Amino acid sequence: MSDANANDHVPVRPFTVIAIDGPAGSGKSTVGRRLAALLGLHYLDTGAMYRGVTFAALRRGIDPIDADVVARLARQVELTLTDGGLVVDGTDATIEIRGPEVTRAVSIVAANPEVRVEMVRRQREWAKTHGGGVLEGRDIGSVVFPDAALKVYLTASPEVRASRRSKEVTDLSYETVAADLARRDALDQGRDVSPLEVADGAVLVDTTHRDIEDIVAELVALVPS
Ligand code: DC
Numbered sequence: 001m002s003d004a005n006a007n008d009h010v011p012v013r014p015f016t017v018i019a020i021d022g023p024a025g026s027g028k029s030t031v032g033r034r035l036a037a038l039l040g041l042h043y044l045d046t047g048a049m050y051r052g053v054t055f056a057a058l059r060r061g062i063d064p065i066d067a068d069v070v071a072r073l074a075r076q077v078e079l080t081l082t083d084g085g086l087v088v089d090g091t092d093a094t095i096e097i098r099g100p101e102v103t104r105a106v107s108i109v110a111a112n113p114e115v116r117v118e119m120v121r122r123q124r125e126w127a128k129t130h131g132g133g134v135l136e137g138r139d140i141g142s143v144v145f146p147d148a149a150l151k152v153y154l155t156a157s158p159e160v161r162a163s164r165r166s167k168e169v170t171d172l173s174y175e176t177v178a179a180d181l182a183r184r185d186a187l188d189q190g191r192d193v194s195p196l197e198v199a200d201g202a203v204l205v206d207t208t209h210r211d212i213e214d215i216v217a218e219l220v221a222l223v224p225s
Helices: 028-039 046-059 066-077 099-112 113-127 139-143 158-168 174-190 212-220
Strands: 017-021 043-045 080-081 085-088 132-137 150-155 203-206
Touching: 017 028, 028 043, 028 113, 028 132, 028 150, 028 212, 043 046, 043 158, 046 066, 046 080, 046 085, 046 099, 046 113, 046 132, 066 113, 099 113, 099 139, 099 174, 099 203, 113 132, 113 139, 132 139, 203 212
Parallel strands: 017 132, 017 150, 043 132, 150 203
Antiparallel strands: 080 085
């Protein structure tokens, strides 16, 4: 266990990037935010960016399958990540990007190679302007920052992941959430471009029965100083 609290800053080298990847419900956001606070780094939820592009497409009546149109939109859309929220072209989309419509369509948008090129470009740019940071997603350690100071792959049993997610989306049953998670796992792991996989050199952490503070303490100790 760590006895550090959120106000303690563990010193890190300038431009430290920490990559956290893993499937939905594996604990990336909780661990990532906590780690960023402890290390005095900014935090980026890259899944919210793919959700933002999906939101923008649905709002304009664009079919997510229409790859060229969605790719063009991805290059134009203004995505502003606030603390825990997302503004898409001036509209607060924080709630909608977690809703069932965006959640259903986002895997298709995230499998679009040109959308990925644009999101990766923006993520690298974000890290440059923020002096590094903790980035979480599916391809951070494998594609976006293969030279990250620390690469982490979080995992957990499908049951625990579904149970965590169904607590967040209270209007859907556990069974619906579990089925959607399994469908998205298959799409994220099976796509041709940047599939979800354990990056070379990543530390594998199973969060199923682990305490958050315990995991964070383990990871802090692995950050090069
Ligand atoms: O983490 P999340 O559930 O909010 O991610 C939404 C979708 O975006 C999910 O289908 C995985 C995909 N994604 C991705 O392909 N690459 C990332 N770096 C982040 C998310």
